[in-house]
Amino acid sequence: MxxxxxxxxxxxxxxxxxxxxxxxxxxxxxxxxxxxxxxxxxxxxxxxxxxxxxxxxxxxxxxxxxxxxxxxxxxxxxxxxxxxxxxxHLVEQEEAKLVLNGIKKYFPQVSINLYSGKQWLTDKWDKWVDIEASITNETPKEHNLQTLLLEENVSIHKLLLVEEAEIIQELYEFLQSLELKYSSFYLSKDNYLELTAKExxxxxxxxxxxxxxxxxxxxxxxxxxxxxxxxxxxxxxxxxxxxxxxxxxxxxxxxxxxxxxxxxxxxxxxxxxx
The missing domain is CATH 3.40.50.1000 (HAD superfamily/HAD-like)
Structure with missing residues (x-):
C-alpha cells in the first residue's frame, strides 16, 4: 500500500x-x-x-x-x-437550560458537569465526580448550574452527564425527545453522556x-x-x-x-x- x-x-x-x-x-x-x-x-x-x-x-x-x-x-x-x-463551538445556552431543567425534573440522580474553557463546574459533588477527578487530576467547583445559567451568559463547551448505564440510556432517549436544534449528544462510555454544539x-x-x-x-x-x-x-x-x-x-x-x-x-x- x-x-x-x-x-x-x-x-x-x-x-x-x-x-x-x-x-x-x-x-x-x-x-x-x-x-x-x-x-x-x-x-x-x-x-x-x-x-x-x-x-x-x-x-x-x-x-x-x-x-x-x-x-x-x-x-x-x-x-x-x-x-x-x-x-x-459553544452549546446554545437556552438548550442547555432546557436539558438541565429536564434532568432536574426526571433524572435528579444524574451527575451534571459543565465545562467552560478551563473551568469545570459540577452541580453536586458525588462518586462520579470523584472518579472523573481521579482520572483527569482536575478539581471542579460546586455550583447551582440552573441558577448560573439564569443569571449569567456562560460559554458552554460541553455538558458531561454521568450515572449508571441504565439511567443514562433512559436520559439519552429523553434528550432525543427534546429535538434539540443546535446541540448533539453521544455516549462516550456506557454511563457517560456528553452534549456539545452540533458542529x-x-x-x-x-x-x-x-x-x-x-x-x-x-x-x-x-x-x-x-x-x-x-x-x-x-x-x-x-x-x-x-x-x-x-x-x-x-x-x-x-x-x-x-x-x-x-x-x-x-x-x-x-x-x-x-
Missing amino acids: NFPKIQLVMSDIDGTILNDQHLADENLSESIQYLKEKEIPFVLASARSPLGMFPLAEELDIGRNPIVCYNGALILEGTQNSYRTINE VSKEKALTEVAKHYGISLAHTMAIGDNFNDIPMLALAGVGVAMGNAPQKVKESAEVVTCNNNEHGASQAIRDYVL
Whole structure:
C-alpha cells in the first residue's frame, strides 16, 4: 500500500497514547522530537478539558502545537500559561437550560458537569465526580448550574452527564425527545453522556487544524481507538486504529497498529511517518 507524505499527525489520548494505567506511551516523546525535526505538528485531540490536556502536552514536549479539547468544541494553541483560541463551538445556552431543567425534573440522580474553557463546574459533588477527578487530576467547583445559567451568559463547551448505564440510556432517549436544534449528544462510555454544539467532532477539528496549518487532509494522519474517532480516521489521509480498538473502528482505518500497552501510537508514527 502506498501512503502519502504525512505533514500533520492528530492523535486521541485515552486508550491511544495512554496505556491502561493512564501513563503515556514511553516511546512517544522520542517520536515527537523526530516529528519536530521534520516540522510535522503532533496534535492531541480528546474529550478532555484544557487542564486535563496541557500537562500531558508538556510531558510529551509538543511545544505550542494546538490541542483539541472537548472533542473539538475548543481548540487552543500555546502553553498552559500562554495560549490563544484558534476555534470554538459553544452549546446554545437556552438548550442547555432546557436539558438541565429536564434532568432536574426526571433524572435528579444524574451527575451534571459543565465545562467552560478551563473551568469545570459540577452541580453536586458525588462518586462520579470523584472518579472523573481521579482520572483527569482536575478539581471542579460546586455550583447551582440552573441558577448560573439564569443569571449569567456562560460559554458552554460541553455538558458531561454521568450515572449508571441504565439511567443514562433512559436520559439519552429523553434528550432525543427534546429535538434539540443546535446541540448533539453521544455516549462516550456506557454511563457517560456528553452534549456539545452540533458542529463539534474530531473530524471537523482535524479539518480546522489542517486549515490552520495550510495542509491538505490527504497529508494528515489520525490515530484513535474508539467509535467517536471513526469519522476522524476515515477523513485523514492515513487513519490508524489501535490494536485495542473495537473491530468496527479497525475497519474504518487504513492500518491497525499495536495496542495502547504495546506502544502502538509511537510505532505507527515510526512506520508511516518517519
